[in-house]
Amino acid sequence: DAGITQSPRHKVTETGTPVTLRCHQTENHRYMYWYRQDPGHGLRLIHYSYGVKDTDKGEVSDGYSVSRSKTEDFLLTLESATSSQTSVYFCAISESSYASDQETQYFGPGTRLLVL
Amino acid sequence: RKEVEQDPGPFNVPEGATVAFNCTYSNSASQSFFWYRQDCRKEPKLLMSVYSSGNEDGRFTAQLNRASQYISLLIRDSKLSDSATYLCVAYTGFQKLVFGTGTRLLVSP
Numbered sequence: 001d002a003g004i005t006q007s008p009r010h011k012v013t014e015t016g017t018p019v020t021l022r023c024h025q026t027e028n029h030r031y032m033y034w035y036r037q038d039p040g041h042g043l044r045l046i047h048y049s050y051g052v053k054d055t056d057k058g059e060v061s062d063g064y065s066v067s068r069s070k071t072e073d074f075l076l077t078l079e080s081a082t083s084s085q086t087s088v089y090f091c092a093i094s095e096s097s098y099a100s101d102q103e104t105q106y107f108g109p110g111t112r113l114l115v116l
Numbered sequence: 117r118k119e120v121e122q123d124p125g126p127f128n129v130p131e132g133a134t135v136a137f138n139c140t141y142s143n144s145a146s147q148s149f150f151w152y153r154q155d156c157r158k159e160p161k162l163l164m165s166v167y168s169s170g171n172e173d174g175r176f177t178a179q180l181n182r183a184s185q186y187i188s189l190l191i192r193d194s195k196l197s198d199s200a201t202y203l204c205v206a207y208t209g210f211q212k213l214v215f216g217t218g219t220r221l222l223v224s225p
Contacts, residue, residue, distance in 0.1 A: 045213070105162075
């Protein structure tokens with residue numbers, strides 16, 4: 001158990017509304033990630049964070065922003081939700097080590113978002 | 117061409133069978149690899165890491181062939197509980213994981 005929770009677990013919203021998803025970890029890991037998973041695609045990285053206030057874009061970052069004001073929380077915001085952002089969103093943490101440059105990620109339970 | 121490619125399946129096998137999945141990757145700079153298991157409507161869970169030529173954990177064996185750029189996962193003595201989707205993942209550095217779309221396994225009684 002990697003100690004990751006996501007909220008909400010399910011959300012239905014309307015096109016054009018802002019949406020914020022929260023990822024919370026209890027293990028004090030430095031790296032946190034947001035992915036989306038869609039049929040026909042592997043998990044795709046949206047944004048990631050390598051420390052408080054340190055974030056970077058992933059493969060599919062357009063339309064999303066993130067914030068990390070505390071080590072334990074990583075927020076994903078859809079500024080103006082669109083139907084193409086209907087997806088399952090997973091948060092992940094990493095146990096990567098600079099010494100080994102290995103990368104092992106553990107995932108939260110996911111948030112199912114439907115944008116109507 | 118996708119960076120990590122998998123046969124989507126489904127692979128239908130009886131209990132007790134041995135089944136193997138292959139996964140190919142296109143980025144020769146990929147440093148390490150992983151197999152994740154994902155149950156329906158659940159999060160991916162790490163099954164095995166593959167850093168060198170291979171890894172074995174009980175009934176599961178993963179092998180890496182860098183020359184041919186593929187990774188395989190062998191499951192022996194399949195159980196009903198092995199039914200899931202298996203995701204092949206490549207680590208290309210700088211905290212970047214590239215996921216395949218998964219191979220679905222159905223184990224029947």
